[in-house]
Amino acid sequence: MKPSESVFQPELEILRLAEVICEKPPEQFDDLHREYLILTRHYAKLLKNTIKLTAVGDGAQRKLVRARNDLLQAKARLEDASFTDALTGVRNRRFLLDFIDSEVKSVLSHDSEAGDHNLLFLMIDIDHFKQVNDTYGHPVGDLVLVQFSKLVSAACRKSDTLVRWGGEEFLVVCRDSDDTYPAKLAERLRSQVDNHEFTIGEGRILRCSCSIGFAGFPFYPPFPGYFGWSQIIEMADQALYIAKKSGRNAWVGVQPGALVHHGETPPTDLHLARLYREKWVQFKTSLGDPAQLVF
Amino acid sequence: MQKLTLARSVDTPEVAFDPESGNFRLEGESYPENALDFYGTVFECLNQYIERTQGPIEAHFKLSYFNSSSSKCLLDIFDIFEAYSSVNGKVCVHWHYQKDDEDIKESGEDFADDLSLEFKLIPFD
Known part of the structure; x- marks a missing residue:
């Protein structure tokens, strides 16, 4: 000027x-x-x-x-709200979609030989939850969901992330767990829910159980590209339904098979029964012998 | 002498001056790229008024944000008012600020400091 x-x-x-x-x-x-x-x-x-x-x-x-x-604070509050399930206060599916890519990248950037760098996906569903809603009404169903999410949250490590996946289905994402952690966590969750007395008002108490399916990423550590994270979640979900069909109040974990398929890649259409038959995967379950599982 | 009316824009306030009543009003936000381009017209109009008449001036400022160049122009407007006041022209400045806007209130106090004009700070909801 x-x-x-x-x-x-x-x-x-x-x-x-x-x-x-x-x-x-x-x-x-x-x-x-x-x-x-x-x-x-x-x-x-x-x-x-x-x-x-x-x-x-x-x-x-x-x-x-x-x-x-003020704007930054409002933005942070909005962001937090958009990543939080309004009923239970735990993270929602949007949160998972937002952070999962960087988590996966972080897992893949580490040498698989050097310590445990993995993500465990554990899908949990409250058994017969529809009956709770039908019998006692949705407000009681909501009370159960809130108590259930608190119970699960308390049973997990601080570094684990609990996500309400939808309805009565929750997903726990655990970073860098060792070989024994998945079954230990699944059993802890199953037994704690089984032993919990859900208070539903007017002095009434309700008993619930849950079914759990889990699988880890990378599924075959030497071949991390075989199944993507969303396929691992799908695997955990199918395992959860195998646990349900096999009697409920149970957990089923999916683990890599003996890898006898040298030079082959696993089928991309995820069907656990087939993958199990063809020995791509094997199961670990609270029900004892995996041969007893119902698909 | 004609009325002055400048419509509010994104970066300039609404300005109105009625030479009949001596009522001056400046309202909105002020951060024009070239402050003199905008305020030059206002200076000219006020200078014309104080040269031609002896009527009173009731000036109302209701600003929510203004940049440094605009502050300098506000000082120059107060200068014109002071010059008029020094030759017995009657001027009263009303500085309106939103109740919880301490910054605008304080800037009014800063402007009023050492100014030989009647300067009223007026909160609004």
């Missing part, structure tokens, strides 16, 4: 005036003194205005910073 177009045009004119006086000062002391007094008055005013402008400018900046902070 040219000085002539600036909001400081009046001040620039005074400067030019001062420069003219300096170039050709009045010869008489009184004339010089008068000019000096005028310039001093202008300087005093300029200083006063500078002080005011600085104070007002600081105020405007404070206001903008405050507005920005």
